[in-house]
Amino acid sequence: MSRIQKFTEFGRKILAVGRNYSDHAKELGNTVPDTPLLFLKPMSACILEGEAIEIPKGCIDFQHEIELAVIIGKKCRQVPASEAMSYVGGYALALDMTARDFQREASKKGQPWALAKCIDTSCPVSQFIDPSVISDPHNLELVCKVNGEIKQKGNTKDMVFRIPELLSYISEYFTLEEGDMVLTGTPAGVGPVVAGDVIECSLSDIITCKFNVKAR
Numbered sequence: 646m647s648r649i650q651k652f653t654e655f656g657r658k659i660l661a662v663g664r665n666y667s668d669h670a671k672e673l674g675n676t677v678p679d680t681p682l683l684f685l686k687p688m689s690a691c692i693l694e695g696e697a698i699e700i701p702k703g704c705i706d707f708q709h710e711i712e713l714a715v716i717i718g719k720k721c722r723q724v725p726a727s728e729a730m731s732y733v734g735g736y737a738l739a740l741d742m743t744a745r746d747f748q749r750e751a752s753k754k755g756q757p758w759a760l761a762k763c764i765d766t767s768c769p770v771s772q773f774i775d776p777s778v779i780s781d782p783h784n785l786e787l788v789c790k791v792n793g794e795i796k797q798k799g800n801t802k803d804m805v806f807r808i809p810e811l812l813s814y815i816s817e818y819f820t821l822e823e824g825d826m827v828l829t830g831t832p833a834g835v836g837p838v839v840a841g842d843v844i845e846c847s848l849s850d851i852i853t854c855k856f857n858v859k860a861r
C-alpha cells in the first residue's frame with residue numbers, strides 16, 4: 646500500500662469548504678459567498694468504515710453532509726489554479742457530520758463552529774481512490790442514503806468554486822501537505838440522523854461506503 650493511501654494516519658489537517666453548492670446554501674437560508682468559505686476539521690474527527698459515527702452529547706439535530714474529498718499528494722503552497730491539479734494525490738468520499746443545532750446556536754452568537762463540525766467521528770471517510778481512476782472530478786454523482794432512502798443526490802459539476810480555484814485559494818493562506826484533505830462542500834438534502842441509522846454514500850459507483858450511527 647502506498648503512503649498516500651494511508652492519508653488518515655499521517656495527514657495533518659482537513660480544510661473544509663462551506664456553501665459551495667448554491668442549492669445547499671439556499672436550503673439553509675444562506676447566500677453563496679464571493680470567496681470560498683473555509684473552516685478546519687481536525688484529523689481526530691476522521692473515522693474509517695467499520696467505525697461508528699457518534700452523536701455528540703446534547704445534540705438533537707446531527708446531520709449528514711456528503712462531500713467529495715480531495716487528498717493532497719505533495720506540499721502545496723501558493724499555487725496558481727492552472728497548476729493546482731498536479732497536487733491532487735487522490736480522492737475519497739467524506740461526510741462532514743454537523744451538529745446543526747450547535748451550529749445554529751454558535752452562528753447566532755457569532756461564535757466559531759468547533760463544537761458543530763470538529764468533534765470526534767464528524768469526518769467519516771471512504772477508502773482512497775487514485776486520481777487516474779477519475780477522468781473528470783467535476784462530473785461525479787454524489788448520493789447519500791439513510792436507511793436505504795436517498796436523501797442527497799448532487800453532482801460535482803455544480804460546485805461554485807472548482808477544485809483548482811479551491812486549492813489555489815486555500816494554499817495562498819495554508820500550506821497543504823501530503824495526506825491533508827480538502828472537503829469540497831455538500832449539495833442540497835442535508836438532514837438529521839439518529840442512533841441506529843445507517844448512512845450509505847456513493848460517488849458515481851466508483852466509491853461506496855457505509856457507516857452506522859450510534860449515541861456517544
Ligand SMILES: O=C(O)/C=C/C(=O)CC(=O)C(=O)O
Pocket residue numbers: 661662663664665666669673675710741743752829830831
Ligand atoms: O452557513 C451555515 O449555516 C452552514 C454551513 C455549512 O454547514 C457549510 C458546509 O459545511 C457545506 O456547505 O458543506
Ligand SMILES: [Mg+2]
Pocket residue numbers: 661662663710712741830831
Ligand atoms: Mg460541509
